[in-house]
Amino acid sequence: MSNFLIENQGNNKLKARVIPCLDVRDGRVVKGVNFVGLKDAGNPVECAKVYDAAGADELCFLDITASVEGRGTLLNMVSQTAEQCFMPLTVGGGVRAVEDVRALLLAGADKVGINTSAVKRPELVAECAEKFGNQCIVVAIDAKRVSQDGEPLRWEIFTHGGRTKTGIDAVEFAIKVADFGAGEILLTSMDRDGTKSGFNIALTRAIADAVNIPVIASGGVGNLDHLVEGIIDGHASAVLAASIFHFGDYSVEQAKKHMHSKGIAMRLDGYANH
Amino acid sequence: MKTVIIDYGSGNLRSVYRAFERAAKDSVIDTSVIISDHANDILTADHIVLPGVGAFKDCYDGLKAKDGVFDALEQVVMLDKRPFFGICVGMQLLATIGIEHDGSQGLNWIEGEVRAIKPDDKALKIPHMGWNKLDFTNQNNSHPTLEGITIGDAGLHAYFVHSYQFEVKNSTESILTTDYGQKITAMVAKDNLIGTQFHPEKSQKLGLDLIANFLNWKP
Structure with missing residues (x-):
């Protein structure tokens, strides 16, 4: 059961999180944010300020x-x-060594996502967690279903934007990196990414239930009910989305209010307060 | 005035630095903010900030390894009674002892122990990560650094990320708590000391208001 259902929270007031994600290349936002009044939709700092407010x-x-x-x-x-x-x-992106993590933290990142490098060498997670604390190490897992219809569900890690199959079981890998000191898992279902058909709930739940660290669900969000499913059915602690926010389909505020209306504990006091 | 953020190789100092600069600017407080690991800067500071993330023992050892920093802290905080703000593990270091793998002594400025959070509800994830509400430990509590900040269900959330908690021995020194399957110390205070488990530098308006109050505080 989700820890974020208001009716079951009891003596726990932690809120589920909504996390907009911006793809950047050479310091510019790739898919610009479509907001009224935003002068430069490709400027990451401008986009960040909008989302902050x-x-x-x-x-x-x-x-x-x-x-x-x-x-x-x-x-x-x-x-x-x-x-x-x-x-x-x-x-996240392009982190290969302890030094990359250090540089990003010094620049002002609070958490650093490690993806392909953690797959190649999971020990990197342990090294970084030991140096900087596990709270700032997020392991990004890109997984795809490999089981056929009728077989028990099974997902594997894919790297290089979903092109390279690794043969590594996604759930086993999640357990391993959590043991190695990851503070959080950012889970992207590669078969859903960009489809707008919703998170891969079975995958999200399998991993969220297998580890004791928070899981961020990602990949496939097309409407606000998908965010609700990620928390309630997928047992995620946070939901990440890109295009539905960037293109102005929905505001972050709408998303949070909708999730709250479906019984999820949300922080509804963060709008434009500074 | 001068505010020093102590650099002992731990944590996201730049975030803390920027939040203090911004709070000072917004509230028109005349203070220069510096990041330093020099005893001399600590001795001449009006406000002292101790950030910290990661493991208790690493932080304590890191602090201890800095030449003269420990003695300078004792002087300005314990003897001169200048305002001190510990953040996250920087707050936990105020404790008598931190119980992790081996255990480590702390500054013992506020008696208590730092222990792993072990929720009764096994489904609660560790770290306790995200936005949570603040409550007064005792209904009659107040503190000058919380002036103008609404506490309780009507108040703003604060951002937490931690796996260990400060179990304060003398309950009057615990000012705020948060609920995560149990009561968890969110803010401690004693004389000229305050400390928060949450990150004011990541808590938007609530955090900036708290920092501004701290910079205006005359304990």
Whole structure:
């Protein structure tokens, strides 16, 4: 059962989180944010400020820069964002070593997402958690269903944007990185990403129930009920979405109010309060 | 005035620095904010801030390893009684002892023990991560640094991320709690000391208001 159902919360007042995610390349937002009054939709700092004022509970930057030069731009961008947003900021993408994590934290990220590198070498999670504390290490897991219809459900980790099959069982991997000291798991269902057909609930629940750390559900959000399902049925602690917010389909405030109306404990006091 | 944020190799100092700068600017408080690990900067500071994330023992050892920092802290905080603000593990370090793998002594400025959060409800995730409500530990509680800040269900949320909690021995030194399957210490205070388990630098308006009050505080 979800810990965030208001009627069952008892002596727990923690709220489920809504996290907008921005893809950035060379310091620019790839899919610009479509908001009225936003002067430069490609400027990550401007986008971050909008989401900060809109009541987002955290913000996530996913760096899809390929070049080495782009890393410097990213750090600069993170630093400018952290200067103006007094909310938690997660930055992921391209993290290969302890030094990459350190650079992002020093620039102002609160949490750092490790993806492919954790798959190649899970020990990196332990090394980073030991150095910086497990609260700031988010392991990003990209998983896809590999079982056929009629077989017991099974998901595998995929890397390189879902193209490379690793043969690693997603649930087993989640348990392993949690043991290694990950503070949180960002779970993206690759077969749903971009489809707008909703989270892969079976996958989300299988992983959320298997580990004792918070799980962020990601991939496939097309409407506000999908966010509700991620928390109530998927047992996630947070939901991450990109396009439904960027293109102005829904505001963060609408999302949180809708989730609250469906019985989920939400923070409804964060709008434009500074 | 001068505010020093102590750098002992732990945590996201820049976030704390920026929040203090912003709070000072918004509330027109004339203070320079610096990040430093020099005893001299601590000795000449009007406000002292101790951030911290990660493991209790690592933080304590890191603090201890800085030349003269420990003695300088004893001088300005314990003897000169200047305002001190511990954040997250920086608050936990005020305790007598931290009980993790091996256990480690703390500053013992506020008596108590730091222990792992073990909720009765096994479904509650650890770390306690996200936005939660604040309540006064005792209904009659108040504190100058909370002036103008609404506490309780009508108040704003605060951002938490931690796996350990400060079990304060003398309940009058626990000012605020939060609910996560049990009461968890959210703020401690004693004389010229305050400490928060939540991150004011990540708690938007509530956090900035608290920081501004701290900078105006004359204990």
